[in-house]
Amino acid sequence: MRSDLLTADGLTKRYGRFTAIEDVSFTLRAGEVLGLVGESGSGKSTTVRCLVGLTKPDAGTVSYDGEPLQGRAAWHRFRREAQMVFQDPYASLNPRMTVAEIVGEGLRVHGIERTAAGRRARVTTLLGQVGLDAGDLDRYPRSFSGGQRQRIAIARAIAVEPRVLICDEPVSALDVSVQAQVVNVLRDMGRELGLSILFIAHDLAVVRYLCDRLVVLDQGRIAEQGTREQIYDNPQAPYTRSLLAAVPIPDPAAERERRHRQKESAR
Amino acid sequence: MTAMTLPRIALPRIPLLDRLAIPAAALFLLIALVGPWLAPHDPYQVDLSQALQAPGPGHWLGTDAAGRDILSRLLAGARTTVLSSIVVVVFAAVVGIVVAALAAIGGRWADEILMRVCDIFLSIPGMILALGIAAALGPSLRSTIIALVVALWPPFARLVRAVLRETMASTYVESARVMGVPARRLMARHVLPNSLDSLYVQAALDVSGVIVLMSGLSFLGVGAQPPSADWGAMVADGREFVTTAWWVATVPGIAITLTAVVFGLFGDALRSKLDPTLGDA
Numbered sequence: 001m002r003s004d005l006l007t008a009d010g011l012t013k014r015y016g017r018f019t020a021i022e023d024v025s026f027t028l029r030a031g032e033v034l035g036l037v038g039e040s041g042s043g044k045s046t047t048v049r050c051l052v053g054l055t056k057p058d059a060g061t062v063s064y065d066g067e068p069l070q071g072r073a074a075w076h077r078f079r080r081e082a083q084m085v086f087q088d089p090y091a092s093l094n095p096r097m098t099v100a101e102i103v104g105e106g107l108r109v110h111g112i113e114r115t116a117a118g119r120r121a122r123v124t125t126l127l128g129q130v131g132l133d134a135g136d137l138d139r140y141p142r143s144f145s146g147g148q149r150q151r152i153a154i155a156r157a158i159a160v161e162p163r164v165l166i167c168d169e170p171v172s173a174l175d176v177s178v179q180a181q182v183v184n185v186l187r188d189m190g191r192e193l194g195l196s197i198l199f200i201a202h203d204l205a206v207v208r209y210l211c212d213r214l215v216v217l218d219q220g221r222i223a224e225q226g227t228r229e230q231i232y233d234n235p236q237a238p239y240t241r242s243l244l245a246a247v248p249i250p251d252p253a254a255e256r257e258r259r260h261r262q263k264e265s266a267r
Numbered sequence: 268m269t270a271m272t273l274p275r276i277a278l279p280r281i282p283l284l285d286r287l288a289i290p291a292a293a294l295f296l297l298i299a300l301v302g303p304w305l306a307p308h309d310p311y312q313v314d315l316s317q318a319l320q321a322p323g324p325g326h327w328l329g330t331d332a333a334g335r336d337i338l339s340r341l342l343a344g345a346r347t348t349v350l351s352s353i354v355v356v357v358f359a360a361v362v363g364i365v366v367a368a369l370a371a372i373g374g375r376w377a378d379e380i381l382m383r384v385c386d387i388f389l390s391i392p393g394m395i396l397a398l399g400i401a402a403a404l405g406p407s408l409r410s411t412i413i414a415l416v417v418a419l420w421p422p423f424a425r426l427v428r429a430v431l432r433e434t435m436a437s438t439y440v441e442s443a444r445v446m447g448v449p450a451r452r453l454m455a456r457h458v459l460p461n462s463l464d465s466l467y468v469q470a471a472l473d474v475s476g477v478i479v480l481m482s483g484l485s486f487l488g489v490g491a492q493p494p495s496a497d498w499g500a501m502v503a504d505g506r507e508f509v510t511t512a513w514w515v516a517t518v519p520g521i522a523i524t525l526t527a528v529v530f531g532l533f534g535d536a537l538r539s540k541l542d543p544t545l546g547d548a
Contacts, residue, residue, distance in 0.1 A: 052445050079447025091438035096460045105456075106446050156446075 004066070005030045005196050006082065006164055011050050011060035020046040021220040024060070028164065033190065033197040035207040035228075037243070038217035044200045047217070048168050051198075052084060064164075080110045082164040083157035085186075088173045089149035093141040099152055100137040103127070106160040126155040129192075130185050147178030151185060158189055165190065166198045171206065183210065204247045208232060216240050285539055288532035295529050298342065299349035306339035310496050319512040329514040331504060337518050344496035344519070347408060349526060352477040355415040360470050362416065363423030368459070370424075371431040372450045382428070388421040394480060401489040408491040411484050415477060426469055430462045437461070464541040472534030475527045482523045498523050 006028040013020045021043040028034045038044050049055035051062055053075065062069045064078050083106070086092035093102055103126055104119035106112070113119040124134045130151040141149055150170060157165055167186065171179040183206055190197050201207050207214065208228060215225040216237065224237040235241045245262065249255045298305070308326075317334035320326050328337040366385070370378040388396070397411075397418040404410035434440060440457050448457070484490045485499025493500065498519040505516025 054441055054445065076447065079445070084442065084445045086438050086442055088438060092442045094439040094443070094457055094461070097456070105443070105448065109446070109448050109452065153442075156442075160446075 003030050004028075005064070006051070006198065007063040008047065008051060009061050009063065011047060011057045011062070013046050013050060013055060013057050019220055021050070021057075021217075024217070024220075024222055026215045026222065026225060028196050028198050030163075030196050031194060032212045033187075033199055033210050035211035035214040036198060036200045036217065037202060037204060037207055037214060038223075039202055039243070041219075042217040043220040044202075044217055045168065046220075048084075048166060048198075048200055052082070052166060053078075080106075080160055081162050082166060083160065083162040084166045084168065085150070085153050085157050085170045087169040089146050089153055090173070092153055093149055095141055098138050098140055099123070099127070099132075102141070102152060103156045103159055106156060110160050112160060122159065123155070126159055127152075129158075129189065130155045131181075145178075146174045147182055150174060150182050154182075154185055154189065158193060158195075161193070163196060164198070165195045166200075168200045169202070170199075172201070172203065179206070186210070204243060216243070284532055285536040288529065288536040291529045292533035295345075295349060295526055299345040302342035302345040306336070306342045308336035308339040310335060310339040310343040311494055312336075319508065319515070321512070322514055322518075328518045329512070331501070331515045332508065332512075337501075337514065340496040340501060341498070341519060341522055344498045344501065345522075345526075347491055347495065348478060348481060348498045348523070351408060351412055352474050352481050355412055355419065355477050355481070356470050356473045358412075358416045359419035359423050359473070360466065362420040363425075363427050364459075364466065366420065366424040367427035367431055368454050370428050371435060371458070372454055378428075381424070385421040385424050388418070389425070393418040393422075394483065397480060397484060398487065398489060401484055406489040406492060408495070408497075411481060411490045414484070414489075415480060418480075419473065419477070423469065423473070427462070427466060430465050431458055434458045434462045468534055468538040468541060471537050472531060475529075475531035475534060478523060478527045478530065 004027045007026075009025050011024040012022050024043070024047055026034070026036075036044055036047065046055065050057040050060070053062075053069070064074065064082065067074055069075060069078055097105075100120060100123050103123045104113070107119050107122055108114075113122050120137065123137065127133060127136060132148060132151055132155070136144075136148075141152065144152065153170075165186075170186065171182050174182060186197070186199075187210055189195065197210075199207065199210055211228055213225070213227050214231045216223045216231070216239065218237070218239040223239045224231065224235065226236075231240060232244065235244055245258075249258060303310075312335060314330075314334035317326070317330050318332055320330040320334070322329040326336050326338070328341065330336055331340070366381050370381040373381075397414040400414035400417055401410045404413060435458055439461075440453065443453055443457050481490065482497075482499030482502070485497045486503045488500075488503065490499055491497035501519035502516050502523070505512070505514075505519070508515050509517075
């Protein structure tokens with residue numbers, strides 16, 4: 001049995017009379033890839049923001065490695081050991097810092113590489129790992145495409161050798177043609193570094209490819225959670241079924257067949 | 268959101284004006300720096316036989332009641348007026364940025380207290396506040412500068428706070444926070460560098476307003492003291508001769524207006540260059 005690494009317990013967040021999430025509880029276990037899925041507005045982003053401390057939940061707690069995230073010491077450790085990749089790579093990189101500064105910042109603030117030369121060498125290696133090259137070190141984010149920027153963001157996240165990687169829809173802002181490349185970089189890095197990954201998405205095809213287990217969110221509540229096989233082969237909640245039904249099948253004949261069946265059963 | 272206490276000169280947006288504004292502001296700044304050496308006469312030389320000469324050869328812009336050459340006094344006074352206005356804006360901006368940064372990283376209480384202090388200052392009209400402080404400190408150029416800094420930092424702090432809050436909500440600042448970047452570094456490396464563009468614009472626009480305020484204070488007698496050449500004081504000197512020797516008050520008055528307009532246009536030009544949301548229109 002894998003040990004629990006990051007646990008959300010009863011997270012609730014309201015904005016005025018609107019309840020963004022209510023009683024959301026789940027656990028990311030060491031070494032697994034956990035998918036958090038749901039359509040837009042289902043509370044995925046609020047959950048992540050509460051999880052990493054960007055938003056204060058109205059109720060509920062977050063625990064990391066068995067300890068509740070309270071106090072400076074716990075947060076300090078969490079800030080180093082849990083890293084995040086954001087959805088929009090056009091917004092998540094400081095436009096006035098070079099790639100070397102962006103990727104090296106974690107190494108600097110966490111005292112991992114104290115010399116500029118040491119950081120540069122590390123950043124060069126990291127860029128190589130995500131498929132960029134040393135020539136990109138002194139360029140600014142504006143000279144990169146979306147896919148390249150997301151690779152920079154991944155390099156930044158793995159620079160400090162985290163144990164947990166939280167990916168908030170990391171490919172949904174990218175062109176379909178580069179989505180697969182970035183997903184593969186994430187999967188390879190995860191395996192190579194033994195990361196536990198929380199992968200937030202609304203694209204169920206990507207989730208199926210990457211994730212060991214799934215949590216399905218519907219209107220701020222957990223509709224269902226289970227292993228990939230359980231969810232995909234035998235969805236229990238009606239919401240999960242409708243989500244799965246919305247995934248296109250990449251075979252026109254099979255897709256037509258399925259639509260026909262759905263129409264029949266709706267009658 | 269921002270309470271503007273400064274007079275603004277609003278002109279229609281013409282691309283040509285934008286293009287002219289930057290070299291024009293540079294020219295005025297140059298005159299302010301080297302003005303005293305360009306003066307054809309000694310600006311302080313009293314010569315009563317030459318009193319109240321109309322503009323013409325010898326004295327291009329005429330002479331005042333003490334027979335001093337107005338062009339020379341104008342050039343000498345450019346330094347006090349323009350450079351002190353820039354000094355005022357720089358100091359007000361620094362105080363405003365520091366207060367706003369403290370409010371932004373200090374949490375809700377620091378923010379509440381600092382902004383309420385701002386509100387107290389803002390509740391008093393800037394000109395009256397500056398006049399009171401300058402008079403209380405004793406009339407001199409230095410007290411005018413201090414008075415204007417005291418009167419001008421609050422609107423600046425308000426503006427900067429709004430800009431900083433906007434930048435702090437951006438994803439790259441959030442991602443730095445999630446990574447554990449400490450508050451001081453977050454401010455210095457992420458928030459401030461990405462907020463400065465709108466501050467430059469505000470500062471440039473403020474220079475224009477401060478020139479007018481500063482001249483106003485001198486005109487009322489709390490600014491630079493005689494015999495030093497100061498545009499506001501020169502207008503005040505010429506008041507009694509307006510009907511008989513119009514140039515004594517009018518020439519420095521035109522200089523004040525022209526300089527304020529040029530720096531105002533410079534601010535607008537800077538804004539259309541730096542603010543991507545305004546586009547090229």
